[in-house]
Amino acid sequence: MKQRDRFPIPLWILMLIGIISISFSSIFVRWSAAPVAVIAMNRLALTTLLMLPLLGKHRKEIVSIRWRDWALMFVSGIMLGLHFLFWMGSLRFTSVANSTAILTLEPIFVLVGAWLFLKQPVRPLALSGMITAMLGAAWIGLSDAGLGGDSAWLGDGLSCIGAFTVAVHIILGKSLRTRLSAFVYSFFVFLFAALVLGLYNAAGRQALFAYSWKEWGIFLLLAVIPTLFGHYLFNWLLKYLRPESVSMSVLGEPLGAALLAYMLLGEAVTWLQAAAAAVLLFGVWLFLLGSREPRTASASQEQTLKEPRQASEPA
Known part of the structure; x- marks a missing residue:
């Protein structure tokens, strides 16, 4: 690293x-009594x-x-809006x-999409991690059987759909970010997602702005803390750290969110849930290790890798 x-x-x-x-994102959503689509819309609008x-x-x-890039940004915004809609809904x-x-x-x-549509090869370690993570996710669903029943399974399913939609958003973003700066891409994707959610709320006759100061405080906290001090900070860190090091941060959110939920919401975690989550996170860790670019990559590849990703990852 240069001085x-x-x-x-x-x-x-x-x-x-x-x-x-x-990690605070899920806590703020739980604190809010507003519909999840309204929370997502106002979080993005304030951002x-x-x-x-x-x-x-x-x-x-x-x-x-x-114009083609405008269209792709609009689709990416729709996928981001759906991500927030499904993931925030899962917390209910x-x-x-x-x-x-x-x-x-x-x-x-993301890797599955890159393999299917971009013909990107999958390394054996990444494939092993993928299988392990999927088994962990299935185990989480089974661990919910004796806790929340069908409603808990619905929440797990909504979170899984949220992960899928944000993956589509990221795949589109990886293409667009070769031609657009992180700021411009993120701003318009956030804007399009907020507009689409606004239309969704208007169609459902939800109140868009008639909320208490407490609710608006939560919307602002979501815009500032998990978005700007979370995802934008990770984007900035890509200037100083290797991309795979920053991507490992995805493993810290479940632990941080669980600890915060225990302290602020009184939400306990059973040993069965903890074991299932550990298997899932271990699988994702293996997957990220197996997906790392080799250190012998060319200078042009290194420069591409160091370009900041969009600031709109999950949560």
Whole structure:
């Protein structure tokens, strides 16, 4: 690492701040009494408002965006909106620990999509991790049988769908990010997702803005803490850390969310749930190890890898 790339604060502290920040997402959703689609809409709308003052610096890039890329960004925004809709909905039915653990299947769905549509090869270690993670997810569902019954299974299923939709969003983003900056891509995807959720809420005759100051405080906390101090911080850390190191942060969210749920919501985790989540997270860890780019990659590949990803991953 060059001297000019060094940062005065230890990077592991910043990584820890990011993990804690995204872990709060499920807690804030549980605290809110608003419909999940309204929570998601206002979280994204407030995030775009916070980003708006910096948009003028990207005027030249915006006017040069092709129509095809606008269309792909719109689809990516729809997928992000669906992710929030399904994942936040899962928290109404299953535990925070189970919902966030199942959400870590997202990178596996990304690899499956890359294998099916981009013909990207799957390494044996990644395949072993994928199978292990799927077994862990199935075990989580079985562990819910004696706890929440059908409603808990519904929550697990919604979280799984949320992981799938955000995977589609990320696959689209990986293509678009070769032509667009992280800020421009993220701003318009957030905006499109908020607009689509707004139409969904209007069609369902949900109140869009008539909420208490407490609810608006929760919406703002969601926009600032898990989004800006969470996912955007991880994007920034990609300038200083290898991408696979940052991607490992996905394993920290279920642990952080479970601990916060225990302290702030009084939500306990059974030994069976903990064992199932451990199997799932171990599988995702193996998968991430097996998906790492070799260190002998060319300089051009290294530069591509160091480009920041979009700031809109799960939670």
